[in-house]
Amino acid sequence: MTVMERKRLLEASARFALSALLHDLGKFAERAGMEAANLDGHKAVYCPLSPKKTYSHVHAAYTAMAVDVIERSIPDIRKGEMTPFSSWGDLERKDDSLINAAAMHHKPETKLQKIIAQADRLASGFERSEADLYQHAQEEREESPGKRVDHYTARLWPLLETITPTGNFRQPRHRYPLKAMAPETLFPVPVTEHPNKDHSRKEYESLWQDFIAGLEKIPSSHRHSLPLWLDHFDSLWLTFTYAIPSATATRTADGTFLSIPADVSLHDHSKAVAALAVALWRHEGDGKEFLLIQGDFFGIQEFIFHPDEASEHAAKRLRGRSFMVALLTELAAMKVLEAFDLPATSQITNAAGKFLIVAPRIENGQERLQEVQKELDRWFLQHTFGNSGIGLAATEAECADFGKGNSFKNLMDRLHRDLDRCKRQRFDLCNASEDPVFAATYDHGACTIDGRMPAVREAGKTVCPLCRDQEKMGSLLVKKNRLLITRLERGPLSDDTLALDYLGYRVTFTGSEEISGRFGNLVREETLLRAWDFSLPENGAAPLWNGYARRAINGFVSRDEKDQIVEFSDLATKGKGVAALGIVKGDVDNLGEFFRNGLQHPTFARMASLSRQLNSFFALCLPWRCRDKFPNTYTIFAGGDDFFLLGPWKEQLDLLADMRQEFARYVRNEGIHFSAGFVMTKPGIPVPSLAELSEHALGQAKKRQEEGKTVKNAVTCWQRTVSWDDFEGLRGIEKELTALVQWLEETHKFTVGTAYLYGLLHLCAMANGKKPEDALWRSWFVYRTWRMLVDRIPGLDEAQRKELYQRKFAAPIGERIAHHKENFKIALFAHLYQQREKSQ
Amino acid sequence: MNGRDTSKPGAGPSGFDITTIKFGDPLSPDLFDGKAKKVAESLNIKGTNKPTQLRRFYDEICLWGEKVEADEKRFNEYLPFIRMMNAKAAYAKGRNNLVNETFVKLISHCLGQVTDAKSMGRFKLFMEAVMGFYKELRPKDS
Numbered sequence: 001m002t003v004m005e006r007k008r009l010l011e012a013s014a015r016f017a018l019s020a021l022l023h024d025l026g027k028f029a030e031r032a033g034m035e036a037a038n039l040d041g042h043k044a045v046y047c048p049l050s051p052k053k054t055y056s057h058v059h060a061a062y063t064a065m066a067v068d069v070i071e072r073s074i075p076d077i078r079k080g081e082m083t084p085f086s087s088w089g090d091l092e093r094k095d096d097s098l099i100n101a102a103a104m105h106h107k108p109e110t111k112l113q114k115i116i117a118q119a120d121r122l123a124s125g126f127e128r129s130e131a132d133l134y135q136h137a138q139e140e141r142e143e144s145p146g147k148r149v150d151h152y153t154a155r156l157w158p159l160l161e162t163i164t165p166t167g168n169f170r171q172p173r174h175r176y177p178l179k180a181m182a183p184e185t186l187f188p189v190p191v192t193e194h195p196n197k198d199h200s201r202k203e204y205e206s207l208w209q210d211f212i213a214g215l216e217k218i219p220s221s222h223r224h225s226l227p228l229w230l231d232h233f234d235s236l237w238l239t240f241t242y243a244i245p246s247a248t249a250t251r252t253a254d255g256t257f258l259s260i261p262a263d264v265s266l267h268d269h270s271k272a273v274a275a276l277a278v279a280l281w282r283h284e285g286d287g288k289e290f291l292l293i294q295g296d297f298f299g300i301q302e303f304i305f306h307p308d309e310a311s312e313h314a315a316k317r318l319r320g321r322s323f324m325v326a327l328l329t330e331l332a333a334m335k336v337l338e339a340f341d342l343p344a345t346s347q348i349t350n351a352a353g354k355f356l357i358v359a360p361r362i363e364n365g366q367e368r369l370q371e372v373q374k375e376l377d378r379w380f381l382q383h384t385f386g387n388s389g390i391g392l393a394a395t396e397a398e399c400a401d402f403g404k405g406n407s408f409k410n411l412m413d414r415l416h417r418d419l420d421r422c423k424r425q426r427f428d429l430c431n432a433s434e435d436p437v438f439a440a441t442y443d444h445g446a447c448t449i450d451g452r453m454p455a456v457r458e459a460g461k462t463v464c465p466l467c468r469d470q471e472k473m474g475s476l477l478v479k480k481n482r483l484l485i486t487r488l489e490r491g492p493l494s495d496d497t498l499a500l501d502y503l504g505y506r507v508t509f510t511g512s513e514e515i516s517g518r519f520g521n522l523v524r525e526e527t528l529l530r531a532w533d534f535s536l537p538e539n540g541a542a543p544l545w546n547g548y549a550r551r552a553i554n555g556f557v558s559r560d561e562k563d564q565i566v567e568f569s570d571l572a573t574k575g576k577g578v579a580a581l582g583i584v585k586g587d588v589d590n591l592g593e594f595f596r597n598g599l600q601h602p603t604f605a606r607m608a609s610l611s612r613q614l615n616s617f618f619a620l621c622l623p624w625r626c627r628d629k630f631p632n633t634y635t636i637f638a639g640g641d642d643f644f645l646l647g648p649w650k651e652q653l654d655l656l657a658d659m660r661q662e663f664a665r666y667v668r669n670e671g672i673h674f675s676a677g678f679v680m681t682k683p684g685i686p687v688p689s690l691a692e693l694s695e696h697a698l699g700q701a702k703k704r705q706e707e708g709k710t711v712k713n714a715v716t717c718w719q720r721t722v723s724w725d726d727f728e729g730l731r732g733i734e735k736e737l738t739a740l741v742q743w744l745e746e747t748h749k750f751t752v753g754t755a756y757l758y759g760l761l762h763l764c765a766m767a768n769g770k771k772p773e774d775a776l777w778r779s780w781f782v783y784r785t786w787r788m789l790v791d792r793i794p795g796l797d798e799a800q801r802k803e804l805y806q807r808k809f810a811a812p813i814g815e816r817i818a819h820h821k822e823n824f825k826i827a828l829f830a831h832l833y834q835q836r837e838k839s840q
Numbered sequence: 841m842n843g844r845d846t847s848k849p850g851a852g853p854s855g856f857d858i859t860t861i862k863f864g865d866p867l868s869p870d871l872f873d874g875k876a877k878k879v880a881e882s883l884n885i886k887g888t889n890k891p892t893q894l895r896r897f898y899d900e901i902c903l904w905g906e907k908v909e910a911d912e913k914r915f916n917e918y919l920p921f922i923r924m925m926n927a928k929a930a931y932a933k934g935r936n937n938l939v940n941e942t943f944v945k946l947i948s949h950c951l952g953q954v955t956d957a958k959s960m961g962r963f964k965l966f967m968e969a970v971m972g973f974y975k976e977l978r979p980k981d982s
Contacts, residue, residue, distance in 0.1 A: 772867040772869065772871065772872065773872060773965050775869060775870070775871065775872040775873040775969075776872045776873075776965060776968065776969050776972070778873050778877070778969075778972075778973075779872065779873070779876055779877075779968065779969035779970075779971075779972025779973050780972055781972075782972050782973055782975055782976045783971070783972035783973075783975045786975045786976060786979055787975065790979070791979060798979065798980060801979065802976075802979075805976065
């Protein structure tokens with residue numbers, strides 16, 4: 001195919017994806033009470049007749065009417081090039097328009113309409129027989145005995161609350177609030193009472209109006225490039241439909257109930273439909289229709305934490321490297337999409353260095369993918385000497401694989417296996433035609449930052465281009481909030497363009513104010529491929545929508561008054577007590593099990609939903625929480641199911657306790673939890689050591705046992721591993737201890753000597769000891785407490801001393817050492833380090 | 841319990857039987873904790889067993905404990921002197937009831953079990969635990 005033919009194919013695919021993405025737009029519009037002129041006429045065209053001769057699935061009629069409403073704000077869908085649809089003037093194919101393809105999914109007639117109807121079924125995992133029942137279902141359900149909800153009053157179930165490691169369904173007791181996506185609206189709320197219809201309509205109406213207004217925020221110039229615009233629209237669609245349940249119909253005409261839980265959002269469902277529909281339309285030949293392509297960034301740790309020669313600007317570089325991992329993964333996904341002429345909507349997931357793309361199985365698909373792989377390999381070999389890379393795995397699939405029961409589970413297993421195999425075949429060295437040992441010239445020596453890559457000399461410095469870009473990124477990340485991805489041939493757009501090419505793309509940072517005004521011409525000349533908004537939320541309740549495709553690839557960093565990243569040495573001094581950093585690394589426990597077996601009825605849309613929901617906590621809620629409550633925290637990375645944070649040591653302990661509570665509020669499922677490792681270090685420790693230490697601590701937390709079984713769900717601090725409940729208890733003890741010391745100071749003018757407190761550390765170790773003489777700790781505790789504290793408090797008679805000892809020491813300290821044993825050290829260390837001077 | 845001397849052969853005021861104090865293997869996990877605490881309670885009698893008096897004996901136990909630890913081979917040489925603490929306890933009791941019968945029995949029972957360096961070490965640790973708990977009961981030397 002020529003370049004022009006491929007461009008047309010991409011545009012046609014984007015057009016078809018848009019049609020599929022909008023197929024349930026009417027659900028949103030109908031519930032919002034959108035004014036419906038000639039509703040009966042639309043019903044007659046778009047809605048199926050039920051056995052009782054009434055029209056069902058009225059939302060389909062609304063889809064057609066709603067597309068009319070948004071038409072003025074979207075790229076032209078009636079005139080000009082309309083492939084694969086008919087244009088407005090095409091009388092022979094007048095029924096095969098984009099609007100009809102979107103709206104006829106319950107009454108499909110043409111090939112395109114049938115494809116969308118089929119993709120709709122596949123995304124939901126329906127067999128054809130079930131789909132027929134679904135066709136005639138009333139949009140009403142009994143959520144709990146006597147509590148009926150209809151499609152207005154039903155609220156989205158939190159999928160995370162319903163899953164178990166064994167696939168047993170848990171009845172959810174929470175719902176997502178019907179609001180636009182924002183860090184605070186992502187948390188499900190308890191079901192207190194079912195909203196009434198009027199209130200529900202008002203909520204839908206308000207959401208709809210914000211959605212329509214949000215549509216106008218996409219720069220109008222971007223409508224000239226449908227693939228670019230569609231990427232923006234996908235983010236808008238996510239923001240305003242993530243909390244709308246896609247399936248609300250579970251009662252059939254004869255009164256029986258179908259078990260279709262309202263746990264998939266309109267966004268996740270329609271995005272899966274769009275991706276599947278495009279692949280179904282585009283596949284070639286007989287047999288399997290799909291090629292599911294996964295990407296995986298390997299060597300993330302090596303990429304981010306490679307030991308540097310240079311020590312200055314470590315914070316800036318770390319930020320840049322972490323962002324670069326997310327960016328390169330996005331760009332690799334783009335590369336795959338481009339190789340298959342697919343729009344952004346075909347990319348189903350992208351989190352924590354992994355992505356999944358639904359591509360059509362086409363005749364030279366594998367070759368195209370290999371070409372992409374070669375290009376990725378070339379880039380990583382050149383710029384990282386192969387220490388990192390992105391592997392691509394392709395899995396063929398057919399429609400039957402998306403059905404309920406074991407077929408979809410088998411497909412998921414195949415995807416896992418294929419990705420695993422791909423990880424073991426990095427750079428395909430066994431089959432490489434080129435010499436695996438390649439030449440590198442060091443005309444200017446090695447990079448003075450990373451100490452290994454060939455350097456170039458520039459402005460008196462000898463650094464490698466990648467390190468230079470990483471530092472530049474570290475600076476720009478805190479000043480800019482948009483990224484422009486342009487074709488390589490275009491050259492740098494500004495001083496804020498990175499020097500290297502990134503997998504064949506040019507990357508430029510820009511501010512929100514500059515993007516549409518200065519760079520509108522790039523759209524017209526077809527140079528601008530993507531424009532991403534990576535800004536962090538400014539407000540917990542404000543919709544995450546700024547008019548551009550959002551990518552949650554940015555972490556929170558602490559900034560100084562000059563808007564510069566605060567260096568680690570300064571970060572360590574922010575907060576009470578000793579100047580030290582706290583490093584926290586954690587991830588969700590047993591996640592693989594939840595993904596493999598957690599869903600009772602796994603479907604493509606549910607899997608995508610699960611991945612997106614989990615990622616949102618770490619990629620959106622966590623950075624927002626840092627910004628809101630823990631402003632000195634630095635998110636090295638947070639996304640997918642894991643996080644790595646750094647900040648003043650005490651703030652990190654507080655953040656850990658807070659995160660555990662917030663995560664529980666987010667998942668509403670005590671079976672889903674995470675473990676974390678905390679280490680405390682001086683700021684001068686090299687970055688790779690921080691990674692190693694915290695990784696080790698996390699490993700310890702993952703080994704926690706109860707009754708001989710590994711249960712994880714733990715945190716390791718100062719080499720002690722405790723359950724989260726114990727951690728909370730110990731934080732409480734720490735506060736009591738601090739209050740006691742202060743009370744003795746204020747009330748009795750008595751200072752508790754640190755020798756006494758340090759002595760307690762030894763007693764804690766003894767309390768945990770196995771030797772018989774370790775039991776002496778209690779006696780020692782009594783003796784030391786009297787000798788070093790109680791005896792010395794002035795102005796008390798014997799009875800008062802005894803009372804004070806019992807009330808303030810024996811029970812709050814002695815008994816707790818007996819309970820927590822050596823883990824009591826967590827409370828003690830946290831207290832002691834707060835009392836220490838910063839210089840110590 | 842202050843003011844009452846309920847000591848009787850083998851049993852303390854709370855019915856604690858000092859013959860349960862055993863330094864041979866296997867050691868009771870409670871020896872240096874609950875048992876030592878019970879012993880401390882049983883010694884807490886007004887007018888006798890002042891902390892200073894008990895400490896005198898404890899200091900001597902420590903002294904012999906350290907000597908034995910430094911040169912275990914000389915244990916048999918030290919043993920008669922160690923056992924002499926029985927006489928010292930009896931003397932202290934006879935001299936204005938500085939210690940009471942319970943203490944004398946305690947020392948006698950414990951010394952009876954001291955047959956080697958290991959048991960001497962355990963006797964020392966046991967008395968250390970008793971003295972620790974005694975601090976809460978009799979913080980002042982009265």
